[in-house]
Amino acid sequence: MPRGTEFIRALENHRTQMLAHRQPEPAPLSPRLILSWIHHDNMLEGKLFRPAEIVQALREDDDRLDKYLHPLMRRIRRYRDNIDYVWTRAHEGPEAVDLETLKEIHRRLTPAAKDRGGLYRRTSPVHRDYFQKICSADKVPYHLRKLFDQIGSECDEACDPVRFAAEVHHKLMHVYPFRRNPGTTARLFTNLLLLSRGYPPLVITCDQRDAYYQALAHPEPDLLTELFADAVELLLERAGGHQGLLRAA
Numbered sequence: 001m002p003r004g005t006e007f008i009r010a011l012e013n014h015r016t017q018m019l020a021h022r023q024p025e026p027a028p029l030s031p032r033l034i035l036s037w038i039h040h041d042n043m044l045e046g047k048l049f050r051p052a053e054i055v056q057a058l059r060e061d062d063d064r065l066d067k068y069l070h071p072l073m074r075r076i077r078r079y080r081d082n083i084d085y086v087w088t089r090a091h092e093g094p095e096a097v098d099l100e101t102l103k104e105i106h107r108r109l110t111p112a113a114k115d116r117g118g119l120y121r122r123t124s125p126v127h128r129d130y131f132q133k134i135c136s137a138d139k140v141p142y143h144l145r146k147l148f149d150q151i152g153s154e155c156d157e158a159c160d161p162v163r164f165a166a167e168v169h170h171k172l173m174h175v176y177p178f179r180r181n182p183g184t185t186a187r188l189f190t191n192l193l194l195l196s197r198g199y200p201p202l203v204i205t206c207d208q209r210d211a212y213y214q215a216l217a218h219p220e221p222d223l224l225t226e227l228f229a230d231a232v233e234l235l236l237e238r239a240g241g242h243q244g245l246l247r248a249a
Contacts, residue, residue: 019198023091041079082108094196121179130173130216163221170220200232201235212227
């Protein structure tokens with residue numbers, strides 16, 4: 001069911017606080033949020049980063065570990081660095097939400113040359129991790145242009161920012177612009193969209209993985225909107241205001 005006025009009011013109160021305290025150099029996100037974000041978002045892709053492994057990686061003290069663990073530590077920190085990138089870019093405001101930033105997120109997530117970071121897929125793969133219909137590869141640039149036109153013209157007028165974010169994410173996953181890391185890229189970008197306007201990020205928990213995949217496969221973004229609203233509502237409750245997103249001084 002659609003969220004009522006109390007939910008929208010809580011969102012707007014959060015937005016007011018965030019924008020009032022926005023600085024050119026953003027305060028760091030809380031370690032608890034970063035740990036949860038890394039763990040759950042990668043579990044949606046079937047990548048198990050255990051909380052203890054994430055904590056160890058964020059210490060940046062790999063010399064104490066066996067060498068076989070070093071690549072894992074680097075993968076975890078790469079994702080942490082992308083969260084930091086999104087958080088920092090969001091403080092530039094709506095102008096940060098553009099096609100080049102989407103490509104840059106993908107490049108940072110996908111640094112190996114063979115994975116074509118920031119470059120569109122060249123085929124329409126049959127065997128892939130997601131089940132929703134995707135456009136043909138030759139239509140990717142066209143659909144992305146349409147999507148960014150919609151963001152530019154409608155985002156700041158949307159009555160329900162979470163529903164708008166869900167619609168953008170739903171369309172972006174239909175476009176499926178990149179062969180590797182399409183989901184993680186799309187979710188980081190969707191959070192950039194929300195954060196750039198002062199709204200909280202959303203982290204879909206791993207126990208909702210099947211619901212997330214089913215929502216993407218649904219022809220309309222209604223199921224995804226509910227999933228996104230649940231995630232934002234949970235974060236608002238846990239954060240208890242904008243300071244809850246930030247590391248204590």
